[in-house]
Amino acid sequence: MSVQTQSAPAPAREGEQPLLSVRNLRVWYELKKWGFGHAGYVRAVDNVSFDLAQGEAIAIVGESGCGKSSLMKAILGLVRPYSGEILFEGKDIFAGGRAGLRWYRSQVGYVQQDPFGALPPFMSIRRILEEPLILGGVKNRKERLKRIREVLEEVKLSPPEDFLNKFPHMLSGGQQQRVVIARAMIRRPKLLVADEPVSMLDASVRVEILKLLRQIQADYNLAVIYITHDLSTVRYFSERIFVMYAGKLIEKAATDELLWHPRHPYTIALLNAISDPDASNAHKLREVPPGEPPSLVNPPPGCRFHPRCKAMIQGRCEVDEPPEFEPRPGHQVACWLYEAGDRIPPGWSEEA
Amino acid sequence: MFRGALREISRYPSAIFGLLVIFALVAISIYTVITLPYHEAIRLWRGGEEIWGDNPRLAWPAWINYFVKEKRPLTQKRTSHDADVERHEQQIDENLWVDDVVYTFEYTADTFPQELTVTLYSEYKEKAPYVSITLERPDGQVLRLANLAVEGGKRVYRLEQDEQLHRKLRLPEHVSTIIGVFAEDPTAADPRPLKGTYILRLEGTRFEPDSTLESKAVLYGTVYGWAGTDHLRRDLSIALLWGTPIALSFGLLAAVGTTVLTMIISAVGVWYGGWVDSLIQRITEVNLVLPVLPILIMIGVFYTRSLWAMLGVIIVLSIFGAGIKTYRAIFLQVKAQPYIEAARAYGASDWRIILLYMVPRVVPTLIPSLVTLIPSFVFLEASLAVLGLGDPVLPTWGKVIDEARVNGALYQGLYYWMLEPSFLLMVTGIGFAMLGFSLDRIFNPRLREL
Numbered sequence: 001m002s003v004q005t006q007s008a009p010a011p012a013r014e015g016e017q018p019l020l021s022v023r024n025l026r027v028w029y030e031l032k033k034w035g036f037g038h039a040g041y042v043r044a045v046d047n048v049s050f051d052l053a054q055g056e057a058i059a060i061v062g063e064s065g066c067g068k069s070s071l072m073k074a075i076l077g078l079v080r081p082y083s084g085e086i087l088f089e090g091k092d093i094f095a096g097g098r099a100g101l102r103w104y105r106s107q108v109g110y111v112q113q114d115p116f117g118a119l120p121p122f123m124s125i126r127r128i129l130e131e132p133l134i135l136g137g138v139k140n141r142k143e144r145l146k147r148i149r150e151v152l153e154e155v156k157l158s159p160p161e162d163f164l165n166k167f168p169h170m171l172s173g174g175q176q177q178r179v180v181i182a183r184a185m186i187r188r189p190k191l192l193v194a195d196e197p198v199s200m201l202d203a204s205v206r207v208e209i210l211k212l213l214r215q216i217q218a219d220y221n222l223a224v225i226y227i228t229h230d231l232s233t234v235r236y237f238s239e240r241i242f243v244m245y246a247g248k249l250i251e252k253a254a255t256d257e258l259l260w261h262p263r264h265p266y267t268i269a270l271l272n273a274i275s276d277p278d279a280s281n282a283h284k285l286r287e288v289p290p291g292e293p294p295s296l297v298n299p300p301p302g303c304r305f306h307p308r309c310k311a312m313i314q315g316r317c318e319v320d321e322p323p324e325f326e327p328r329p330g331h332q333v334a335c336w337l338y339e340a341g342d343r344i345p346p347g348w349s350e351e352a
Numbered sequence: 353m354f355r356g357a358l359r360e361i362s363r364y365p366s367a368i369f370g371l372l373v374i375f376a377l378v379a380i381s382i383y384t385v386i387t388l389p390y391h392e393a394i395r396l397w398r399g400g401e402e403i404w405g406d407n408p409r410l411a412w413p414a415w416i417n418y419f420v421k422e423k424r425p426l427t428q429k430r431t432s433h434d435a436d437v438e439r440h441e442q443q444i445d446e447n448l449w450v451d452d453v454v455y456t457f458e459y460t461a462d463t464f465p466q467e468l469t470v471t472l473y474s475e476y477k478e479k480a481p482y483v484s485i486t487l488e489r490p491d492g493q494v495l496r497l498a499n500l501a502v503e504g505g506k507r508v509y510r511l512e513q514d515e516q517l518h519r520k521l522r523l524p525e526h527v528s529t530i531i532g533v534f535a536e537d538p539t540a541a542d543p544r545p546l547k548g549t550y551i552l553r554l555e556g557t558r559f560e561p562d563s564t565l566e567s568k569a570v571l572y573g574t575v576y577g578w579a580g581t582d583h584l585r586r587d588l589s590i591a592l593l594w595g596t597p598i599a600l601s602f603g604l605l606a607a608v609g610t611t612v613l614t615m616i617i618s619a620v621g622v623w624y625g626g627w628v629d630s631l632i633q634r635i636t637e638v639n640l641v642l643p644v645l646p647i648l649i650m651i652g653v654f655y656t657r658s659l660w661a662m663l664g665v666i667i668v669l670s671i672f673g674a675g676i677k678t679y680r681a682i683f684l685q686v687k688a689q690p691y692i693e694a695a696r697a698y699g700a701s702d703w704r705i706i707l708l709y710m711v712p713r714v715v716p717t718l719i720p721s722l723v724t725l726i727p728s729f730v731f732l733e734a735s736l737a738v739l740g741l742g743d744p745v746l747p748t749w750g751k752v753i754d755e756a757r758v759n760g761a762l763y764q765g766l767y768y769w770m771l772e773p774s775f776l777l778m779v780t781g782i783g784f785a786m787l788g789f790s791l792d793r794i795f796n797p798r799l800r801e802l
Contacts, residue, residue, distance in 0.1 A: 122713065
């Protein structure tokens with residue numbers, strides 16, 4: 001690691017303190033030998049930094065195993081980072097001990113991928129929604145019930161009475177996901193972390209759920225981190241997109257900018273792989289990057305994408321880790337191609 | 353979920369039967385504890401001749417008469433206080449009183465009585481009252497049984513032990529006195545009792561003005577109560593009744609204690625993982641190869657045989673049993689469920705997650721095994737008792753079986769003594785098993801396909 005990324009990620013709105021600020025975050029899991037010996041680390045998240053403003057929605061895109069779940073868990077305070085810090089309203093979330101973490105957790109909502117698995121099957125909807133309130137210290141039963149009714153209306157499960165005493169298996173997938181969103185929203189958080197919230201749902205309800213999330217975000221000026229491997233749903237949602245590869249954020253840009261002017265060869269490969277419902281595609285072989293994502297225990301030196309990259313620069317990419325360049329305003333990319341400034345990357349036509 | 357389960361139970365006849373059996377056992381327990389308090393039961397069960405003296409020894413239950421052709425006699429007991437007893441008192445002179453008592457026994461049974469005893473009580477200063485006892489048979493024959501001075505305030509006359517009478521009646525060696533007295537023809541090959549009214553006359557003579565003379569006559573039958581008696585003349589119904597609450601509470605406490613603790617320990621191991629899990633697993637593996645029964649026998653021999661101490665040892669030894677491994681397999685799956693992660697994300701504490709999020713997932717599989725486990729602990733208690741390690745104080749089913757075995761009940765043909773407690777044990781086992789297997793089908797629906 002020769003070049004340290006010391007970039008100051010640009011906040012979306014100038015002059016404001018970011019709501020969430022991730023600084024040089026590393027989530028490394030220790031590998032053990034014989035139960036006690038050290039055998040190395042899985043570098044699931046390696047040196048990730050970004051800022052998130054109040055009310056802003058970002059998407060983190062990457063394939064399975066790229067470390068996006070570990071990044072999410074660190075942001076939720078579920079795993080301790082190996083190094084680096086996560087600042088929420090300027091305070092390190094792990095610095096305040098148990099009480100600090102408890103307060104932070106009341107400010108963050110979490111929407112999971114599998115709605116059925118995310119709801120305890122032996123609890124009624126009412127009990128499920130009550131749990132965060134009990135833990136949040138709402139002692140009065142009536143007050144809790146009032147808030148539960150309110151939040152069920154917000155996620156359009158109305159009338160709430162029809163749902164309060166039901167169990168998760170009695171609801172449809174879309175309704176279950178609405179309950180999950182209701183649970184995330186019940187303590188009026190400032191930040192919502194959504195981990196592939198629609199990937200397990202039927203295509204017919206996906207759009208509804210995305211619209212619901214979008215509306216809640218607008219209504220409550222919520223910051224949202226939307227984690228997905230599916231670029232096709234991203235546009236509905238986010239203002240900025242971060243592309244993650246092998247534990248690193250390799251490209252950060254506003255949504256339209258990234259979709260129309262991608263710069264990193266990996267992003268281009270991802271965009272080229274989006275399926276279009278076009279009959280002629282059945283006979284066309286799609287270009288996907290050769291090889292597999294690298295091992296996170298022994299990542300390749302230099303740029304981690306170089307073994308699969310068509311545009312690799314010999315003597316550069318496999319030696320030095322690329323810092324973040326800013327070829328276009330507000331568009332950061334960690335790729336040596338842009339050392340000298342902006343250019344149209346190979347494999348992409350800007351007019352497309 | 354549980355309301356649904358109740359509705360489903362009604363679809364299984366075996367579950368209803370099991371429930372009825374369990375309800376019956378619980379009802380018996382409640383009835384026993386209320387009508388025969390613990391200390392009273394212990395006092396009776398550990399009492400001797402003063403409590404049980406008027407009961408026949410080794411008597412079959414009375415209902416046996418419904419099943420046999422030759423009806424067996426019940427015990428008949430009379431005292432000189434009884435209202436229907438004839439009594440004549442007369443002063444002959446200054447220092448002589450005649451005090452006659454006549455007891456009549458209606459004898460209708462087809463087999464011989466066990467024994468006839470006359471107990472005489474007297475209060476006197478210097479000269480003991482004198483009593484002569486005669487028995488008039490239905491055929492008019494009068495037998496002079498004995499002439500006794502009531503010395504020491506109490507004398508007991510036992511017909512069966514009266515060697516003199518045996519000689520006087522010129523009975524063959526193999527014919528007992530009781531048969532000699534009660535048979536139509538004592539020398540017949542198969543003597544039969546003479547039915548009718550037997551009149552027992554006590555002709556008393558008192559020599560002091562303030563002296564008293566009271567008596568009691570008992571014609572011992574060979575059947576007693578609904579449960580019969582044992583070798584100490586004790587009413588077996590006390591042990592059978594009190595065995596029910598003891599068996600149920602022992603089985604329930606042991607089953608609940610072991611399964612619930614096992615489940616929680618297993619969940620703690622899975623949740624914390626690391627060295628906690630390793631420690632629990634190693635303890636379990638070592639404990640699994642420790643033999644429970646020999647350890648219990650050793651504790652019973654060297655330390656204590658108290659039922660509740662045994663219960664504690666059983667629970668301690670069973671906590672780290674095979675259940676730890678079974679539950680661990682389930683909890684490992686539960687731990688990986690997204691809802692656990694969600695609970696962590698909204699700030700549920702470790703114990704809250706273990707007790708409110710993990711354990712409830714296992715409860716449905718736990719209930720059937722819990723129900724089927726109860727009788728196995730009841731049997732274990734009985735096994736310990738049969739091995740001579742039963743509680744020294746409490747009357748339990750196992751203790752009755754053990755005493756029946758030690759006293760050779762089966763060799764003597766006293767089947768009721770061993771079969772009654774065995775029957776109760778069996779019914780308990782069947783009742784819980786039938787309910788447990790049905791619950792297993794209800795809570796684990798996949799079994800229905802098998």
